[in-house]
Ligand SMILES: NC(=O)C1=CN([C@@H]2O[C@H](COP(=O)(O)OP(=O)(O)OC[C@H]3O[C@@H](n4cnc5c(N)ncnc54)[C@H](OP(=O)(O)O)[C@@H]3O)[C@@H](O)[C@H]2O)C=CC1
Protein backbone atom coordinates (compact mmCIF):
# COMPACT_ATOMS: atom_id res chain seq x y z
CA UNK A 459 0.00 0.00 0.00
CA UNK A 460 1.22 3.51 -0.82
CA UNK A 461 2.35 5.76 2.02
CA UNK A 462 -0.38 7.93 3.56
CA UNK A 463 0.22 11.50 2.35
CA UNK A 464 -0.16 13.90 5.26
CA UNK A 465 -0.43 17.62 5.83
CA UNK A 466 0.57 19.12 9.16
CA UNK A 467 -1.50 22.19 10.07
CA UNK A 468 0.24 24.57 12.44
CA UNK A 469 3.57 23.25 11.13
CA UNK A 470 5.53 26.01 12.87
CA UNK A 471 4.01 25.31 16.29
CA UNK A 472 5.15 23.03 19.12
CA UNK A 473 2.96 20.13 18.03
CA UNK A 474 3.44 20.87 14.32
CA UNK A 475 7.22 20.58 14.53
CA UNK A 476 6.94 17.42 16.62
CA UNK A 477 4.53 15.90 14.09
CA UNK A 478 6.92 16.62 11.22
CA UNK A 479 9.63 14.71 13.09
CA UNK A 480 7.39 11.78 14.04
CA UNK A 481 6.10 11.45 10.45
CA UNK A 482 9.72 11.28 9.21
CA UNK A 483 10.34 8.38 11.64
CA UNK A 484 7.14 6.44 10.80
CA UNK A 485 6.93 3.86 7.99
CA UNK A 486 3.73 4.20 5.93
CA UNK A 487 3.43 7.98 6.29
CA UNK A 488 4.91 10.84 4.30
CA UNK A 489 4.68 14.61 4.77
CA UNK A 490 3.33 16.36 1.65
CA UNK A 491 2.15 19.68 3.05
CA UNK A 492 2.83 22.10 5.89
CA UNK A 493 0.14 24.68 6.70
CA UNK A 494 0.72 27.89 8.61
CA UNK A 495 -1.34 30.99 9.34
CA UNK A 496 -1.67 33.60 6.58
CA UNK A 497 0.88 36.33 7.31
CA UNK A 498 3.12 34.08 9.41
CA UNK A 499 6.81 34.89 9.13
CA UNK A 500 7.44 31.15 8.76
CA UNK A 501 5.71 30.90 5.36
CA UNK A 502 8.23 29.68 2.76
CA UNK A 503 10.47 28.01 5.36
CA UNK A 504 11.29 24.31 5.11
CA UNK A 505 9.22 22.12 7.50
CA UNK A 506 12.10 19.67 8.04
CA UNK A 507 14.51 22.42 9.04
CA UNK A 508 11.92 23.89 11.44
CA UNK A 509 11.61 20.45 13.05
CA UNK A 510 15.39 20.21 13.52
CA UNK A 511 15.82 17.74 10.63
CA UNK A 512 17.54 17.98 7.25
CA UNK A 513 15.50 19.97 4.67
CA UNK A 514 12.63 17.86 3.28
CA UNK A 515 11.48 20.23 0.51
CA UNK A 516 8.04 20.80 2.07
CA UNK A 517 7.70 24.54 2.54
CA UNK A 518 5.17 26.19 4.81
CA UNK A 519 2.18 27.63 2.97
CA UNK A 520 -1.19 29.12 3.98
CA UNK A 521 -3.05 27.53 1.03
CA UNK A 522 -4.70 24.33 2.28
CA UNK A 523 -6.94 23.99 -0.78
CA UNK A 524 -3.95 23.66 -3.14
CA UNK A 525 -1.82 21.45 -0.91
CA UNK A 526 -4.71 19.08 -0.14
CA UNK A 527 -5.27 18.20 -3.82
CA UNK A 528 -2.73 15.39 -3.43
CA UNK A 529 -3.10 14.46 0.23
CA UNK A 530 -4.87 11.73 2.20
CA UNK A 531 -5.07 13.44 5.57
CA UNK A 532 -4.44 16.47 7.71
CA UNK A 533 -3.11 16.50 11.28
CA UNK A 534 -4.50 19.65 12.86
CA UNK A 535 -3.09 21.08 16.11
CA UNK A 536 -3.75 24.78 15.66
CA UNK A 537 -6.36 27.19 17.06
CA UNK A 538 -10.16 26.85 16.88
CA UNK A 539 -10.69 29.38 14.06
CA UNK A 540 -8.10 27.64 11.88
CA UNK A 541 -9.49 24.17 12.60
CA UNK A 542 -12.99 25.28 11.67
CA UNK A 543 -11.71 26.69 8.37
CA UNK A 544 -9.78 23.46 7.73
CA UNK A 545 -12.80 21.26 8.45
CA UNK A 546 -14.66 22.56 5.40
CA UNK A 547 -11.72 21.90 3.08
CA UNK A 548 -11.00 18.44 4.50
CA UNK A 549 -14.67 17.54 4.02
CA UNK A 550 -14.70 18.89 0.45
CA UNK A 551 -11.63 16.81 -0.35
CA UNK A 552 -12.99 13.75 1.55
CA UNK A 553 -9.70 13.30 3.42
CA UNK A 554 -8.94 12.24 6.98
CA UNK A 555 -8.93 15.14 9.47
CA UNK A 556 -7.29 14.38 12.80
CA UNK A 557 -8.26 17.21 15.17
CA UNK A 558 -6.16 17.75 18.28
CA UNK A 559 -6.95 21.45 18.68
CA UNK A 560 -8.55 22.26 22.05
CA UNK A 561 -10.57 25.26 23.22
CA UNK A 562 -13.29 24.54 20.63
CA UNK A 563 -16.71 25.95 21.59
CA UNK A 564 -19.98 23.98 21.45
CA UNK A 565 -20.80 25.80 18.19
CA UNK A 566 -17.38 24.84 16.75
CA UNK A 567 -18.16 21.23 17.67
CA UNK A 568 -21.51 21.53 15.89
CA UNK A 569 -19.76 22.74 12.72
CA UNK A 570 -17.39 19.76 12.87
CA UNK A 571 -20.27 17.33 13.38
CA UNK A 572 -22.14 18.90 10.46
CA UNK A 573 -19.52 17.75 7.94
CA UNK A 574 -19.00 14.22 9.18
CA UNK A 575 -21.29 12.85 6.48
CA UNK A 576 -18.42 13.69 4.10
CA UNK A 577 -15.33 13.99 6.29
CA UNK A 578 -13.45 11.30 8.18
CA UNK A 579 -12.77 13.07 11.48
CA UNK A 580 -10.84 11.71 14.44
CA UNK A 581 -11.08 14.21 17.28
CA UNK A 582 -9.74 13.98 20.81
CA UNK A 583 -8.56 16.39 23.48
CA UNK A 584 -5.73 13.96 24.12
CA UNK A 585 -4.16 11.48 21.72
CA UNK A 586 -2.23 9.42 24.28
CA UNK A 587 -3.04 5.83 25.23
CA UNK A 588 -2.59 6.62 28.94
CA UNK A 589 -5.15 9.44 29.05
CA UNK A 590 -7.71 7.47 27.07
CA UNK A 591 -7.31 4.57 29.51
CA UNK A 592 -7.54 7.06 32.36
CA UNK A 593 -10.87 8.33 30.98
CA UNK A 594 -12.25 4.78 30.98
CA UNK A 595 -11.08 4.32 34.59
CA UNK A 596 -12.58 7.66 35.67
CA UNK A 597 -15.94 6.69 34.22
CA UNK A 598 -15.80 3.35 36.06
CA UNK A 599 -14.85 4.92 39.41
CA UNK A 600 -17.50 7.65 39.05
CA UNK A 601 -20.07 4.91 38.48
CA UNK A 602 -18.96 3.08 41.63
CA UNK A 603 -18.80 5.99 44.08
CA UNK A 604 -21.89 7.88 45.20
CA UNK A 605 -22.30 11.66 45.52
CA UNK A 606 -20.58 11.69 48.94
CA UNK A 607 -17.40 11.66 46.82
CA UNK A 608 -16.71 15.07 45.27
CA UNK A 609 -14.96 14.99 41.89
CA UNK A 610 -12.23 17.59 41.22
CA UNK A 611 -10.02 17.72 38.13
CA UNK A 612 -6.60 19.36 38.29
CA UNK A 613 -4.37 20.06 35.28
CA UNK A 614 -0.89 21.56 34.85
CA UNK A 615 0.51 22.78 31.51
CA UNK A 616 3.38 24.84 30.12
CA UNK A 617 3.16 28.60 30.38
CA UNK A 618 2.32 29.15 26.68
CA UNK A 619 -0.96 27.24 26.69
CA UNK A 620 -3.82 29.57 25.73
CA UNK A 621 -6.96 27.64 26.74
CA UNK A 622 -8.31 26.43 30.09
CA UNK A 623 -9.46 24.02 31.31
CA UNK A 624 -7.41 21.80 29.02
CA UNK A 625 -9.18 19.65 26.45
CA UNK A 626 -8.05 16.63 28.42
CA UNK A 627 -9.53 17.95 31.67
CA UNK A 628 -12.86 18.47 29.90
CA UNK A 629 -12.66 14.99 28.41
CA UNK A 630 -12.05 13.53 31.88
CA UNK A 631 -14.95 15.64 33.18
CA UNK A 632 -17.19 14.15 30.46
CA UNK A 633 -16.05 10.66 31.48
CA UNK A 634 -16.88 11.36 35.14
CA UNK A 635 -20.25 12.85 34.17
CA UNK A 636 -21.04 9.82 32.01
CA UNK A 637 -20.20 7.55 34.97
CA UNK A 638 -22.55 9.58 37.17
CA UNK A 639 -25.19 9.82 34.41
CA UNK A 640 -25.29 13.62 34.58
CA UNK A 641 -24.75 16.37 32.00
CA UNK A 642 -21.36 18.02 32.55
CA UNK A 643 -22.48 21.55 31.51
CA UNK A 644 -25.13 21.49 34.25
CA UNK A 645 -22.76 20.22 36.96
CA UNK A 646 -19.50 21.95 36.31
CA UNK A 647 -17.60 24.34 38.64
CA UNK A 648 -14.94 26.34 36.79
CA UNK A 649 -12.80 29.27 37.81
CA UNK A 650 -13.58 29.57 41.53
CA UNK A 651 -12.46 32.92 42.95
CA UNK A 652 -13.50 35.07 45.91
CA UNK A 653 -16.43 34.36 48.20
CA UNK A 654 -17.69 31.36 46.27
CA UNK A 655 -19.91 29.75 48.90
CA UNK A 656 -19.66 26.09 49.74
CA UNK A 657 -19.19 23.52 47.06
CA UNK A 658 -22.45 22.55 45.31
CA UNK A 659 -23.19 18.84 45.78
CA UNK A 660 -22.68 16.82 42.62
CA UNK A 661 -20.53 19.39 40.81
CA UNK A 662 -17.40 18.39 38.94
CA UNK A 663 -14.71 20.99 39.70
CA UNK A 664 -11.86 22.13 37.46
CA UNK A 665 -8.59 23.85 38.36
CA UNK A 666 -5.85 24.88 35.91
CA UNK A 667 -2.18 25.59 36.66
CA UNK A 668 0.23 27.12 34.12
CA UNK A 669 4.01 27.24 34.29
CA UNK A 670 7.34 26.14 32.89
CA UNK A 671 7.50 23.53 30.17
CA UNK A 672 5.11 20.88 31.53
CA UNK A 673 3.82 18.76 28.63
CA UNK A 674 0.57 18.01 30.50
CA UNK A 675 -0.35 16.59 33.92
CA UNK A 676 -3.90 15.61 34.86
CA UNK A 677 -5.38 14.31 38.11
CA UNK A 678 -8.94 13.34 38.92
CA UNK A 679 -9.56 13.44 42.65
CA UNK A 680 -12.49 11.63 44.23
CA UNK A 681 -12.71 13.28 47.65
CA UNK A 682 -14.90 11.36 50.07
CA UNK A 683 -15.92 11.74 53.72
CA UNK A 684 -12.75 10.16 55.11
CA UNK A 685 -10.70 9.05 52.13
CA UNK A 686 -9.49 10.37 48.76
CA UNK A 687 -8.80 8.45 45.59
CA UNK A 688 -6.64 10.16 42.93
CA UNK A 689 -6.15 8.93 39.36
CA UNK A 690 -3.33 10.71 37.49
CA UNK A 691 -1.51 10.87 34.18
CA UNK A 692 1.75 12.68 33.46
CA UNK A 693 2.89 13.29 29.88
CA UNK A 694 6.68 13.47 29.71
CA UNK A 695 7.04 14.52 26.06
CA UNK A 696 4.60 15.87 23.46
CA UNK A 697 5.93 13.26 21.00
CA UNK A 698 3.42 11.04 22.79
CA UNK A 699 0.54 13.09 21.36
CA UNK A 700 2.11 13.23 17.89
CA UNK A 701 2.54 9.44 17.82
CA UNK A 702 -1.10 9.06 18.84
CA UNK A 703 -2.25 11.49 16.15
CA UNK A 704 -0.31 9.62 13.49
CA UNK A 705 -1.72 6.31 14.67
CA UNK A 706 -5.20 7.85 14.38
CA UNK A 707 -4.55 9.04 10.81
CA UNK A 708 -3.25 5.65 9.66
CA UNK A 709 -6.21 3.92 11.37
CA UNK A 710 -8.76 6.28 9.75
CA UNK A 711 -7.32 6.00 6.22
CA UNK A 712 -10.01 4.23 4.15
CA UNK A 713 -12.67 4.36 6.88
CA UNK A 714 -16.21 5.58 6.11
CA UNK A 715 -16.95 9.28 6.72
CA UNK A 716 -17.92 9.91 10.33
CA UNK A 717 -16.77 11.21 13.69
CA UNK A 718 -14.32 8.94 15.48
CA UNK A 719 -12.55 9.24 18.81
CA UNK A 720 -9.18 8.12 20.09
CA UNK A 721 -11.05 5.45 22.06
CA UNK A 722 -12.20 4.04 18.69
CA UNK A 723 -8.62 4.11 17.36
CA UNK A 724 -7.27 2.38 20.46
CA UNK A 725 -10.09 -0.18 20.67
CA UNK A 726 -11.32 1.18 24.01
CA UNK A 727 -14.86 2.11 22.91
CA UNK A 728 -17.66 0.35 24.74
N1 LIG B 1 -5.19 16.52 21.49
C1 LIG B 1 -3.93 16.41 21.91
O1 LIG B 1 -3.42 15.30 22.18
C2 LIG B 1 -3.11 17.64 22.01
C3 LIG B 1 -3.65 18.85 21.71
N2 LIG B 1 -2.90 19.98 21.72
C4 LIG B 1 -3.57 21.19 21.26
O2 LIG B 1 -3.04 21.54 19.99
C5 LIG B 1 -3.13 22.95 19.82
C6 LIG B 1 -1.75 23.51 19.42
O3 LIG B 1 -0.85 23.34 20.48
P1 LIG B 1 0.66 23.83 20.34
O4 LIG B 1 1.32 23.18 19.19
O5 LIG B 1 1.25 23.69 21.69
O6 LIG B 1 0.43 25.39 20.03
P2 LIG B 1 1.33 26.39 19.16
O7 LIG B 1 0.83 27.76 19.43
O8 LIG B 1 2.77 26.09 19.39
O9 LIG B 1 0.99 25.97 17.65
C7 LIG B 1 -0.17 26.35 16.97
C8 LIG B 1 0.25 26.69 15.56
O10 LIG B 1 -0.90 26.91 14.76
C9 LIG B 1 -0.63 28.03 13.95
N3 LIG B 1 -1.81 28.64 13.36
C10 LIG B 1 -2.57 29.67 13.85
N4 LIG B 1 -3.53 29.98 12.95
C11 LIG B 1 -3.37 29.15 11.89
C12 LIG B 1 -4.03 29.02 10.63
N5 LIG B 1 -5.07 29.79 10.30
N6 LIG B 1 -3.60 28.07 9.78
C13 LIG B 1 -2.54 27.29 10.10
N7 LIG B 1 -1.85 27.39 11.25
C14 LIG B 1 -2.27 28.30 12.14
C15 LIG B 1 0.12 28.97 14.88
O11 LIG B 1 0.77 29.99 14.15
P3 LIG B 1 1.04 31.43 14.85
O12 LIG B 1 1.94 31.15 16.02
O13 LIG B 1 1.67 32.22 13.74
O14 LIG B 1 -0.32 31.93 15.26
C16 LIG B 1 1.08 27.99 15.52
O15 LIG B 1 2.23 27.77 14.73
C17 LIG B 1 -3.67 23.51 21.14
O16 LIG B 1 -5.06 23.67 21.01
C18 LIG B 1 -3.35 22.40 22.13
O17 LIG B 1 -4.18 22.40 23.25
C19 LIG B 1 -1.58 19.98 22.05
C20 LIG B 1 -0.98 18.80 22.39
C21 LIG B 1 -1.68 17.53 22.40
Ligand SMILES: O=C(O)C1=N[C@H](C(=O)O)C[C@H](O)C1
Nearest residue numbers: 560583619624625626673674
Ligand atom coordinates in the same frame (compact mmCIF):
# COMPACT_ATOMS: atom_id res chain seq x y z
O1 LIG C 1 -1.66 22.52 24.92
C1 LIG C 1 -1.05 21.47 25.24
O2 LIG C 1 0.17 21.42 25.36
C2 LIG C 1 -1.86 20.25 25.43
N1 LIG C 1 -3.12 20.31 25.13
C3 LIG C 1 -4.06 19.25 25.22
C4 LIG C 1 -5.13 19.63 26.22
O3 LIG C 1 -5.62 20.77 26.18
O4 LIG C 1 -5.52 18.78 27.02
C5 LIG C 1 -3.42 17.90 25.45
C6 LIG C 1 -2.19 17.91 26.29
O5 LIG C 1 -2.55 17.98 27.64
C7 LIG C 1 -1.21 19.01 25.90
